[in-house]
Structure formats: C-alpha cells, structure tokens
Amino acid sequence: MRMRPEGDRADLMLARLGESGLKLTPQRIAIVRELADDSSHPTAQELFDRLAPAMPTMSFATVYNTLDALARCNLIEARALAPGATRFDPNVEPHHHAVCDRCGCVADVAPRPRSTSVDASLPDGFAVRAVEQIFRGTCQRCRDADGGD
Amino acid sequence: MRMRPEGDRADLMLARLGESGLKLTPQRIAIVRELADDSSHPTAQELFDRLAPAMPTMSFATVYNTLDALARCNLIEARALAPGATRFDPNVEPHHHAVCDRCGCVADVAPRPRSTSVDASLPDGFAVRAVEQIFRGTCQRCRDADGGD
DNA sequence: TTCGATGCAAAGCCTTTGCATCCTG
DNA sequence: CAGGATGCAAAGGCTTTGCATCGAA
Numbered sequence: 613m614r615m616r617p618e619g620d621r622a623d624l625m626l627a628r629l630g631e632s633g634l635k636l637t638p639q640r641i642a643i644v645r646e647l648a649d650d651s652s653h654p655t656a657q658e659l660f661d662r663l664a665p666a667m668p669t670m671s672f673a674t675v676y677n678t679l680d681a682l683a684r685c686n687l688i689e690a691r692a693l694a695p696g697a698t699r700f701d702p703n704v705e706p707h708h709h710a711v712c713d714r715c716g717c718v719a720d721v722a723p724r725p726r727s728t729s730v731d732a733s734l735p736d737g738f739a740v741r742a743v744e745q746i747f748r749g750t751c752q753r754c755r756d757a758d759g760g761d
Numbered sequence: 762m763r764m765r766p767e768g769d770r771a772d773l774m775l776a777r778l779g780e781s782g783l784k785l786t787p788q789r790i791a792i793v794r795e796l797a798d799d800s801s802h803p804t805a806q807e808l809f810d811r812l813a814p815a816m817p818t819m820s821f822a823t824v825y826n827t828l829d830a831l832a833r834c835n836l837i838e839a840r841a842l843a844p845g846a847t848r849f850d851p852n853v854e855p856h857h858h859a860v861c862d863r864c865g866c867v868a869d870v871a872p873r874p875r876s877t878s879v880d881a882s883l884p885d886g887f888a889v890r891a892v893e894q895i896f897r898g899t900c901q902r903c904r905d906a907d908g909g910d
Numbered sequence: 911t912t913c914g915a916t917g918c919a920a921a922g923c924c925t926t927t928g929c930a931t932c933c934t935g
Numbered sequence: 936c937a938g939g940a941t942g943c944a945a946a947g948g949c950t951t952t953g954c955a956t957c958g959a960a
Binding site for chain 2: 690692693694695696698710712713719721722724733734735736737738739740741742743744745746747748749750751752755756
C-alpha cells in the first residue's frame with residue numbers, strides 16, 4: 613500500500629469539480645491545491661493570505677465561492693470547531709478533531725469503531741446523519757511553552 | 762430526589778457570581794434568570810431580544826460582558842455548534858448535543874459512560890480536558906414539516 | 911471619592927451579495 | 936454572443952472596544 617503522492621487528492625478533487633459542471637479556473641485550481649493536502653484546517657482568510665502572493669487578483673468572494681462549491685460537492689467540509697471563523701477540512705471521511713484551547717490548532721483524530729453506535733438519549737425522532745467528536749485540551753507545543761497546565 | 766424548582770439554578774449562579782467579586786446588577790440578574798433554566802442554547806442576540814422589552818436600556822455590551830463573566834466563572838459554556846453566532850449553555854455538566862441540520866435547533870444529549878475513555882489516536886502530548894460529541898441530523902419537527910429526508 | 915458596571919457608538923472580524931467586467935466556448 | 940466566473944466594494948451579521956456616565960460602597 614503506497615502513500616498518496618503529492619497532488620493526488622488535489623487532482624481527484626479537481627476532476628470531481630469538473631464532473632459536476634464547474635469550470636476549472638486558475639483560481640479554483642490554486643485553492644484546491646492549497647487545501648487538498650493541508651490538514652491544518654485553515655480558515656478562508658488563511659487560504660486567501662497564502663494564495664494572494666502568487667495570485668494577486670484573488671478575491672475573498674472567489675475563495676468563499678470556491679469553498680462553497682467544494683462543500684456542495686462533498687469534497688471538503690466546513691467545520692465550526694470554535695467560536696470565530698469557519699475552518700475547512702479536506703478530509704471528508706468520518707473522523708474527529710483535537711482542538712487546543714490555547715493556540716486553537718486542530719489535529720485530526722482517527723475514529724473509533726462503535727463510536728456512533730448509541731442513540732439512546734437522543735431527542736425523540738432525531739435522525740442522525742453524522743457524529744462529531746471534539747477533544748478539547750492543550751497541545752504539546754503549548755504545554756512545552758507554557759508550563760503544562 | 763426532588764426536581765429542581767424554578768429559580769434554583771439562577772440563584773446558585775447569582776450566588777457564585779457574587780462570590781467571585783462581581784456585582785449583582787439588575788442587568789446581570791436578568792441575564793442569569795433568562796439563561797439559567799433555558800436549554801435552547803440561545804445566542805447573545807436572542808437573549809438580548811428577550812430581555813430588551815423588560816429592560817429597555819440593556820445593551821449588547823452588557824450582554825456580552827455578562828456572558829463572558831459567567832463563562833469565566835464556569836457557570837455557563839460558550840459553544841460553537843455550527844458556523845455563525847456562538848451559543849451559550851447553562852449546563853456545564855459533561856453532556857453532548859444534537860443539532861438539526863435544517864433549523865439549527867440544539868438539544869442536550871446525556872453522556873454515555875466510557876464515552877471519553879480512549880485517547881489512542883490523539884496527537885502526541887495532547888492533554889484532553891473535555892470531549893464533546895455533536896450528533897448532526899434532522900429533528901422530528903423538520904422531518905414532519907419537510908418529508909423526512 | 912472611587913471603582914466597577916452600564917450604554918452607546920464605533921470599529922473590527924467574518925461572510926455574503928450586487929454588479930460590472932472578463933473569459934471561454 | 937451567451938454563460939459562467941471573477942474582482943471589487945458595499946452591506947450584513949456577530950462581537951469587541953473606547954469612553955463618558957452612572958451608581959453603589
């Protein structure tokens with residue numbers, strides 16, 4: 613089983629974007645390539661800041677439009693992991709997140725088997741589509757920097 | 762074991778607010794009473810809208826200041842359950858949430874035993890403080906209104 | 911008087927929208 | 936030429952901040 617080489621996921625996303633009738637413009641290609649292999653869960657602002665140097669005409673509207681298109685195609689997911697800006701996640705497989713209380717960094721957490729198996733105490737008639745877990749705490753970097761508690 | 766009568770939780774929160782050195786002003790009392798027995802997870806705007814008729818001079822700054830003070834005292838928790846406005850939760854015991862994809866309503870979900878017991882795939886050195894689960898799906902009301910899928 | 915709390919308004923983020931312009935087919 | 940996509944700017948929600956005023960100890 614080989615590792616996924618750079619670009620694979622971006623190419624897959626671009627192909628699916630194209631299949632769904634959207635044009636593969638330079639802006640969209642740049643956004644997809646920036647996001648596809650990024651597990652840091654960037655905000656729209658962060659993506660814009662990274663892309664602006666190479667594409668000086670990029671606009672926020674295009675970033676948001678593209679992220680919205682990608683989300684509609686189920687190629688990324690918009691996540692509310694903390695108050696503030698929405699974060700975008702190229703990993704659409706079921707998984708969870710560890711969020712640092714101090715620096716706000718986000719890491720993926722592999723899902724456990726059976727983690728979605730209980731609906732006992734859900735509201736009557738609630739149909740579950742997905743279960744998200746957020747592990748809140750302190751990342752190693754912040755613990756090292758700050759003394760740990 | 763008796764049910765908690767109306768006002769108990771509000772009184773407890775007010776007492777603890779006072780103990781932590783904050784003055785129990787009419788505005789703070791009104792905000793606490795509005796939130797203490799409310800499980801709908803209101804936004805700051807919603808609280809303001811409910812309080813404004815009875816307290817015409819209430820300002821947003823006071824609502825946010827008071828919510829921030831309550832959160833610092835661990836009497837409420839600010840939650841990011843979906844993109845958009847932060848929701849405030851008077852239930853600070855460990856529990857989870859069911860969030861409707863359509864109407865955005867939020868219901869509490871009782872925690873399961875052992876639901877926080879595994880940290881196997883967490884990032885190295887990440888110290889877990891709390892585990893939140895969000896059940897996403899469709900509430901009964903929306904399924905009834907819309908046809909169910 | 912002193913110090914915290916309030917209310918108002920302005921400013922700051924984050925995001926969406928309207929519209930003119932630009933490509934591409 | 937027709938349609939979608941872009942870029943810009945304005946608007947709109949959510950939240951914070953600055954500051955003058957108010958009120959209780």
